[in-house]
Amino acid sequence: MIMSTLKEYLEGYAGGIKSLLVGMRTSMKVFCQKKVTEQYPENRHTTLHIAERHRAMLVMPHDEENHHHCIACGLCQMNCPNGTIRLTTEMQEDGEGKKKKVLVKYEYNLGSCMFCEVCVNVCPQHAIRFSNEFENAVFEKEKLLLTLNHEGSSLAK
Amino acid sequence: MEQYYDLTPLLNLIHTWLCGWMPEWLALTLEGIVVGVFILIMYAVLAIILIYMERKVCAAFQCRIGPNRVGGKGGLLQVPADVIKILTKEIITLKNADRFLYNLAPFLVILASILTFSCLPWNKGGEILHMNIGIFFVLAASSIGVLGILLAGWSSNSKYTLIGAVRSGAMIISYELSIGICVLTMVVLSGTMDIQAIVANQADGWNLFKGHIIAIAAFIIYLIAGNAEANRGPFDLAEAEQELTAGYHTEYSGMHFGFFYLAEYLNLFITAGIATTLFLGGWMPLHISGLDGFNQVMDFIPGVVWFVGKTFAVVFLLMWIRWTFPRLRIDQVLTLEWKYLMPVSLVVLLLMTVCKVFGLVF
Numbered sequence: 001m002i003m004s005t006l007k008e009y010l011e012g013y014a015g016g017i018k019s020l021l022v023g024m025r026t027s028m029k030v031f032c033q034k035k036v037t038e039q040y041p042e043n044r045h046t047t048l049h050i051a052e053r054h055r056a057m058l059v060m061p062h063d064e065e066n067h068h069h070c071i072a073c074g075l076c077q078m079n080c081p082n083g084t085i086r087l088t089t090e091m092q093e094d095g096e097g098k099k100k101k102v103l104v105k106y107e108y109n110l111g112s113c114m115f116c117e118v119c120v121n122v123c124p125q126h127a128i129r130f131s132n133e134f135e136n137a138v139f140e141k142e143k144l145l146l147t148l149n150h151e152g153s154s155l156a157k
Numbered sequence: 158m159e160q161y162y163d164l165t166p167l168l169n170l171i172h173t174w175l176c177g178w179m180p181e182w183l184a185l186t187l188e189g190i191v192v193g194v195f196i197l198i199m200y201a202v203l204a205i206i207l208i209y210m211e212r213k214v215c216a217a218f219q220c221r222i223g224p225n226r227v228g229g230k231g232g233l234l235q236v237p238a239d240v241i242k243i244l245t246k247e248i249i250t251l252k253n254a255d256r257f258l259y260n261l262a263p264f265l266v267i268l269a270s271i272l273t274f275s276c277l278p279w280n281k282g283g284e285i286l287h288m289n290i291g292i293f294f295v296l297a298a299s300s301i302g303v304l305g306i307l308l309a310g311w312s313s314n315s316k317y318t319l320i321g322a323v324r325s326g327a328m329i330i331s332y333e334l335s336i337g338i339c340v341l342t343m344v345v346l347s348g349t350m351d352i353q354a355i356v357a358n359q360a361d362g363w364n365l366f367k368g369h370i371i372a373i374a375a376f377i378i379y380l381i382a383g384n385a386e387a388n389r390g391p392f393d394l395a396e397a398e399q400e401l402t403a404g405y406h407t408e409y410s411g412m413h414f415g416f417f418y419l420a421e422y423l424n425l426f427i428t429a430g431i432a433t434t435l436f437l438g439g440w441m442p443l444h445i446s447g448l449d450g451f452n453q454v455m456d457f458i459p460g461v462v463w464f465v466g467k468t469f470a471v472v473f474l475l476m477w478i479r480w481t482f483p484r485l486r487i488d489q490v491l492t493l494e495w496k497y498l499m500p501v502s503l504v505v506l507l508l509m510t511v512c513k514v515f516g517l518v519f
Binding site: 013016020023024026027028030031033035036037039 | 214216217218219220221222225477478480481482497
């Protein structure tokens, strides 16, 4: 009886010391590791890494000839839960007398966007996407009201 | 072994020079004031260094960088800035506190810490408080601190502080036993209680090597108990933030809080310093028998560099322990002491005595 108790005591002792040493080895490994801290303003142009899928701001890509892919269907506007997107469209006649809805102005309010990405997912033409430009702080609310289509842009053929 | 950096002749020279043109009592008073100011300055400077080191080491153990903005790239001015901030803070007096004890407690804590601090052997001839029972005095003086902690907890008239103080009291009084027995082990090995003599005895080999396995066991027990004595993790249950806000110093503000904070860090340094003195040869340089050239080079490094270097190495070890292990519960803390550390330290003391008697130490 007394022997088994003593054995238990000594085994507990050894086990405890071993687990403490394992803990110390683990923390020393972390000590020697490369640190994960991002030194943000300094590393903006060097080591800053933003994940590709990060949603920072809605943009509408334009090609070199100032063409976008928005067909002004209005699905993004309808699906936006916050009413962040507002499209202004007009009916235009092309050369053959066919009437067509054309985008005039694509307004996007960064201030009320909750970055759910529903607009991007619903777009049939992949005309809009989220970019990584996350430094969006401004001093006035009005500056958050963005127009996504460029001046004089038109639908890509 | 040659001594290049013995301070005794220089200090004697200053004393005779002062006595040459003023009465001896005045010279002694002046010297006392200068040494006192020196201790306080060292105390503050070391605290700043230690806090900075703690923040950096803690950060590294958590895969962070730590302070890195104030004062250039390394954040060197972060702690001085914090010190200046705390100096400008108001010291709040509590309505229902025991005013006298409340104000007395931080001074008791810092007094105990400074008294022990003055006993450290910085260099040959560089000791400040020197007496033939030095290590005994260290043990005695360091236990004044627990009185300050208990008073702080009691007089603040708050549940958090009282629980923190009682935990701290129970813990420190228990671990004082292990520390005492470990110190006794090394006293048995050295055959003296005089701190300078203990260090001088280690000229031909540090106690850690002289006492081989037994001394290493005593060293480890000392480090564990010393960590508890300094109220540091994993034994920081006296100020367990998650449960007790800040434990016994919850109600303190401004520089009164600063005193507790200073004392905590300096107690860490003192624990490490006493460990260095007892086990790692104090200011003695590292000598490897047979390598005379190497030994001579080591002799050229001043004793104070050796002492501070070794102490900071032990401080790093203690920080490593602190930032690795989670906090113990009060019953676990007491179990560890009474069921594991105390029996082992008694065995170590017994073995050391036997070894010493039969000449089994180097």
